[in-house]
Amino acid sequence: MRIGVITFPGTCDDVDARLAAGKVGEAVALWHRDPDLHGVDAVVVPGGFSYGDYLRAGAIARFSPAMGSVVDFAREGGLVLGICNGFQILCEAGLLPGALLPNTNLRFTCRQVDLEVVRTDTPFTSTCEVGERLSIPAKHTSGRFVGDVPEDQVVLRYAAGENFNGSQDDIAGVVNEGRNVLGLMPHPEHAVDVLTGGSADGLKLFEGMARVAVA
Amino acid sequence: MRARVLIRPKAGILDPQGVAVERALPALGFDGVANVHVGRLVELDVEDPAQLEAMCQKLLANPLIEDYEIQAAS
Numbered sequence: 001m002r003i004g005v006i007t008f009p010g011t012c013d014d015v016d017a018r019l020a021a022g023k024v025g026e027a028v029a030l031w032h033r034d035p036d037l038h039g040v041d042a043v044v045v046p047g048g049f050s051y052g053d054y055l056r057a058g059a060i061a062r063f064s065p066a067m068g069s070v071v072d073f074a075r076e077g078g079l080v081l082g083i084c085n086g087f088q089i090l091c092e093a094g095l096l097p098g099a100l101l102p103n104t105n106l107r108f109t110c111r112q113v114d115l116e117v118v119r120t121d122t123p124f125t126s127t128c129e130v131g132e133r134l135s136i137p138a139k140h141t142s143g144r145f146v147g148d149v150p151e152d153q154v155v156l157r158y159a160a161g162e163n164f165n166g167s168q169d170d171i172a173g174v175v176n177e178g179r180n181v182l183g184l185m186p187h188p189e190h191a192v193d194v195l196t197g198g199s200a201d202g203l204k205l206f207e208g209m210a211r212v213a214v215a
Numbered sequence: 216m217r218a219r220v221l222i223r224p225k226a227g228i229l230d231p232q233g234v235a236v237e238r239a240l241p242a243l244g245f246d247g248v249a250n251v252h253v254g255r256l257v258e259l260d261v262e263d264p265a266q267l268e269a270m271c272q273k274l275l276a277n278p279l280i281e282d283y284e285i286q287a288a289s
Contacts (some may be wrong), residue, residue: 055274055275056277058276059274060274079222092277098279099226099277099279099280100267101228101229101280102231102232103231104229104231105231106231106232106235113242127244144229146228166229166231
C-alpha cells in the first residue's frame with residue numbers, strides 16, 4: 001500500500017501527512033511539478049498555503065502538473081484524501097462539490113474539534129461507526145463550507161457547538177459521487193498519536209483508506 | 216487592452232467582510248450605510264479581450280460563490 005503525499009510551494013502539513021501515511025503503509029513524497037504519481041495506490045493532498053493562497057485558497061494549485069494527474073487518477077476511481085488546503089484544492093479542481101469561504105469570524109482559528117461520522121459507506125470512514133465522534137485538530141482561516149451537496153455525500157459534520165467556521169449544515173467533510181475522494185477541513189494527519197494530536201482518532205481515516213486501496 | 220475584472224461574493228452568500236465594514240462605518244460617525252460587500256479587483260493588460268470570459272471562469276473567479284464583471288479600463 002503506497003500512499004503519495006503531494007508537496008506544493010507553501011504546503012506545511014506534508015511531513016505529518018507522510019508520517020500518518022507511514023503508519024498504515026508506505027509514504028511516497030510527490031512534487032507538484034511532477035505529473036508522475038509513481039504508481040501510488042492512494043493520494044493525500046495535504047494542508048498548508050499552496051501558492052500563498054493567492055487569489056483564492058487552492059485556486060492556483062489545482063492547475064499544477066501533479067493535480068492534473070490526480071484528477072485523472074480520481075476519475076478512474078483512485079482514492080484521494082484532501083485535508084484543509086487539500087480540500088480547498090479538490091473543490092477548486094471540481095473533484096468535490098462546493099467551496100470553502102473565509103470563516104464567519106474572519107479569524108485564523110486553531111482548536112481541537114469533535115466531528116461526528118455521518119456515513120461509513122466510504123473507504124475512509126469504513127473503520128468508524130455511524131454517530132461516532134472523532135476528536136481532531138482544525139486550523140484554518142477559510143473553512144466555511146458552502147455548496148450544493150447531496151445528503152449522501154456528507155460524511156463528517158461538526159458535532160453540536162463545534163462548528164466554529166460557520167459551515168453550512170455543520171458540514172466538515174464531503175465525498176464525491178463515486179465516494180473515492182474525501183475532503184475535510186480538520187486535520188486527521190495531526191491526530192495519529194495521543195501525545196501530540198490530542199487523540200489518535202485521525203488514524204482511522206488513514207486505516208480505512210489503506211484497507212480499501214490494497215483490496 | 217487594459218481590462219478590469221470586478222469579483223464579488225454572490226448574492227445570498229454570507230459576506231463577513233462586508234458585514235464587518237458595515238458595522239465599523241457607523242462607529243466612525245458615517246450613518247446611513249447599508250448592503251456593504253467586499254470583493255476583489257483584478258487589473259490586467261490582455262492582447263485578446265475575448266479570452267477574459269474564460270479567464271474568469273477558469274481562474275480569476277469561482278463561479279460557484281462569486282459573480283464577476285469585466286470592464287474595459289482606460
